[in-house]
Amino acid sequence: MILAAAGCAALLLVAGLAATSTWDAVADRHSPRTVSAAGLNLALNDMDAQAANSLLANGDAGKGRMTVPYDKATVLYDEARRAVSRELRTLAVAAEGDPEAQRTVEDLTDQFAQYQELIGRALENDTRPGGKTAAVADYRAATGLLSERLLPEARVLVDANNRHFEAAYDSERADLRLQSGLLLVLGAVLLAVLLLLQWYLARRFHRILNPAVLAATACALLALVVGAQALATVSEQLRVARRDAFDSVVALSRARSLAYDANADESRYLLDTGARTHYETAFLAKSQSLYGIQGADLDTYEQRLTETWEAYRADHEDKQFTGEFRRELDNITFAGERAAAERTVEAYAVYQRDDRTIRALVADGKEQEAVAFCISWDPGKSNAHFGAWMKALDEVTGINQAAFDTAVRDGRGAVSGLLPSAAPALFGVAVLTALGLRPRLAEFR
Numbered sequence: 001m002i003l004a005a006a007g008c009a010a011l012l013l014v015a016g017l018a019a020t021s022t023w024d025a026v027a028d029r030h031s032p033r034t035v036s037a038a039g040l041n042l043a044l045n046d047m048d049a050q051a052a053n054s055l056l057a058n059g060d061a062g063k064g065r066m067t068v069p070y071d072k073a074t075v076l077y078d079e080a081r082r083a084v085s086r087e088l089r090t091l092a093v094a095a096e097g098d099p100e101a102q103r104t105v106e107d108l109t110d111q112f113a114q115y116q117e118l119i120g121r122a123l124e125n126d127t128r129p130g131g132k133t134a135a136v137a138d139y140r141a142a143t144g145l146l147s148e149r150l151l152p153e154a155r156v157l158v159d160a161n162n163r164h165f166e167a168a169y170d171s172e173r174a175d176l177r178l179q180s181g182l183l184l185v186l187g188a189v190l191l192a193v194l195l196l197l198q199w200y201l202a203r204r205f206h207r208i209l210n211p212a213v214l215a216a217t218a219c220a221l222l223a224l225v226v227g228a229q230a231l232a233t234v235s236e237q238l239r240v241a242r243r244d245a246f247d248s249v250v251a252l253s254r255a256r257s258l259a260y261d262a263n264a265d266e267s268r269y270l271l272d273t274g275a276r277t278h279y280e281t282a283f284l285a286k287s288q289s290l291y292g293i294q295g296a297d298l299d300t301y302e303q304r305l306t307e308t309w310e311a312y313r314a315d316h317e318d319k320q321f322t323g324e325f326r327r328e329l330d331n332i333t334f335a336g337e338r339a340a341a342e343r344t345v346e347a348y349a350v351y352q353r354d355d356r357t358i359r360a361l362v363a364d365g366k367e368q369e370a371v372a373f374c375i376s377w378d379p380g381k382s383n384a385h386f387g388a389w390m391k392a393l394d395e396v397t398g399i400n401q402a403a404f405d406t407a408v409r410d411g412r413g414a415v416s417g418l419l420p421s422a423a424p425a426l427f428g429v430a431v432l433t434a435l436g437l438r439p440r441l442a443e444f445r
Contacts, residue, residue: 030165038253047080049264118142237411292322
């Protein structure tokens with residue numbers, strides 16, 4: 001009986017320490033690393049988009065400059081550059097002890113320095129009369145480095161950190177299932193021993209019940225119920241944190257990075273006239289990653305989006321589109337989440353209509369009107385609609401992030417609150433059993 005009680009106590013101690021370690025890893029390492037890597041991806045895309053907007057808005061060395069868009073792009077460029085530097089520092093600290101991650105962060109840091117040099121040269125060339133052609137050439141080299149080296153490696157970090165989280169989740173959930181099973185077995189043995197002891201004392205000493213042993217049995221039952229509840233709560237909150245909340249956070253973070261990259265493609269399309277076909281293809285590919293429609297091209301994408309979205313609104317099981325938005329819409333869990341997710345897609349549809357407007361203006365030879373519509377933040381213009389889309393996306397991401405934080409807090413609370421309360425009960429089993437046996441043993445003297 002003492003061994004069974006000690007075994008239960010040891011098992012709960014090990015489970016508590018393992019769960020604490022897992023929650024620390026989830027909340028302090030896996031989640032922040034993944035989010036920081038996604039933030040790096042986003043900030044790189046934003047920085048590149050604002051550099052393109054600056055070149056578009058500057059006119060010829062400032063002559064004919066679109067002052068408001070230019071000033072806005074300059075401010076946002078500096079903010080994005082600082083964000084990239086901040087995320088790189090965060091990831092460098094997080095990568096300590098992981099040689100592969102350290103190499104990736106070091107490569108990213110070196111490549112970012114090269115990228116800044118190219119962008120700096122482009123912006124400097126654009127200050128000289130007639131320097132636009134050289135500026136565009138430098139910008140093309142910079143964005144090539146971004147798309148071929150920086151962004152793929154940033155995505156590698158997102159995926160790698162997400163895989164680490166997934167591995168920790170699978171391992172801890174498996175351990176919790178094993179620990180729950182062992183607790184059930186040890187608890188059954190402990191209760192069986194106590195019941196057998198009660199039966200033996202009743203027969204041997206002609207007592208109906210031994211009060212102390214009966215109390216010990218109640219303590220054992222309490223400890224087992226509390227311990228099982230704690231393990232079940234930890235397991236469930238871990239599932240909520242990973243599956244219900246963080247899976248959506250990852251999908252939405254990827255969506256946000258793709259959104260900024262697609263927005264940059266529009267500016268690149270207008271700036272680098274010799275590579276317009278390339279940027280049209282890139283924009284469509286990112287649109288398909290966000291909201292995938294089989295067989296849709298640039299000419300049919302907007303109409304197909306409207307049709308498939310109407311079908312989804314009529315039947316949420318309709319599967320005519322894929323992509324990051326589909327991942328989120330298939331993982332609706334929390335209050336207000338569906339409405340926020342649907343507002344995000346509807347804001348995205350408005351932004352897609354703006355893209356068609358930009359291309360139609362270009363096709364009509366209205367280049368300056370297309371630029372003004374694309375980079376302006378005035379109400380009804382493309383950047384204003386992009387901002388509304390990002391605000392909606394941030395809202396649904398915030399719902400999932402808040403749910404993740406709550407699950408972490410509740411999971412940690414089960415470890416720190418419920419599990420420790422089982423220990424005194426198990427100690428009480430041993431003490432009460434000894435007290436119950438002592439008078440009986442004294443009868444043999």
